Amino acid sequence: MDMLNSHCGVSRDARGVVRLTICNAGTLNILGSAAILGIQAGLQSLASDASIRALMLAGESEKSMIGGADIKEMATLDQASAEAFISRLAGLCEAVRNFPVPVIARMPGWCLGGGLEVAAACDIRVASHDARFGMPEVRVGIPSVIHAALLPRLIGWGRTRWLLMTAETIDAPTALTWGLVDLVAAEGELDNAVEKVIASLLACGPEALRAQKALLRQWEDLPLKESIEVSVGAFGRSFLTDEPKRLMQHFIDRKR
Template sequence: MDMLNPYCGVSRDGRGVARLTICNAGTLNILGSSAIAGIKEGLQSLAADESIRVLLFAGASEKSMIGGADIKEMATLDQASAEAFITRLAELCDAVRTFPAPVIARLPGWCLGGGLEVAAACDLRVAAHDAKFGMPEVRVGIPSVIHAALLPRLIGWGRTRWLLLTAETVDAPTALAWGLVDAVALAGELDAAVEKAVASLLACGPHALRAQKALLRQWEDLPLKDAIELSVGTFGRAFLTDEPKRLMQGFIDRKR
């Protein structure tokens, strides 16, 4: 693994899969200001690399990808510094959400608060069988904000209210049933489940996947009519690459 900075390491394989690992943030990978800045910096440097087909987002320990934001730091904040802190965390979530290639969250153990907000910003979420999820902010005197706003789109308003207002945690099977995660691994098989998701993405055209991710982001903010119209140009531009002809011909040849 190559260290991009003290908080962010990256490893790559020959398939175009990059693994970004959160480092030096404690056993639960807690996000303080320094870690937030380092991870965001790492994401931004990798975003320029068009050879990356899939980004795997992971923590250095098996206790969590990101356990949450640093309560010890937050306890020292005032209004101005609180807004600055949460803006930095929002920028990190945006760096995940706008990463050009698909991002898979590898989710062992605890995924709470800011950690769940980062996970929600990823494209796919694969959880360990014993993972736990929650938004406990109201129990420490603050509301859940920034990319918690993505949760109603994932799990609906009722379940979002339950998470944010009760601060209760949910287990991995519940998270899967709610749509909070996309897959739950069998015991001891988290990496195998992640690899299955990676393989599904690698079976697709890399240019098409990047275009599809960009469209999905834009669809979230557009009326249906505008979203459909926007799609037409994206479809046409796909034919500026060799992917449609090459992959469609491969499909036709397999059917013969």
């Protein structure tokens, strides 16, 4: 693993799959300002690499991908520094959302608060069988903010209200039923489950997948009519590459 900075380790394989590991953030991979900025810087440095086909976000510890934001740091904040802190975390979430290829969250153990906000910004979430999820901010005197706003889109308003207003945690089977995670691995099978997702992504046209992610991000913000309209141009631009001809011909040949 190569260290891009003290909080961001990167390894890659010959397929173009990159694992970004959150480092030196404690056993629960807690996000303080230094870790937030380090991870964001790592993502930004990788974003221009056209050879990357998928990115997996993981914690150095098997206790969590990201346990949450640093309460010790937050306890020292005033209004101005609080807004600066949460803006940094929002910047990290946006770096994940806007990363040009699919981002997979590898989620063992605990995923709370700011950690769940980062996970919500990922494209695909794969959890261990014993993972636990929650938004406990109101119990420490603050509301859940920034990319908690993605949660109603994932799990609906009622379940979002329950998570944010009760601060209760849910287990992995419940998270799967709610749509908070996409896959729950059997015991000891988290890496195998992630690898199955990666294999599915690698079976797709890399340029098509980049275009699809960009469209999905636009669709989150646009009304339906505009979403349909921008899709037409994206469809046309896909024929500027050789992927449609090559992959469609492969499909036709396979059916003969």
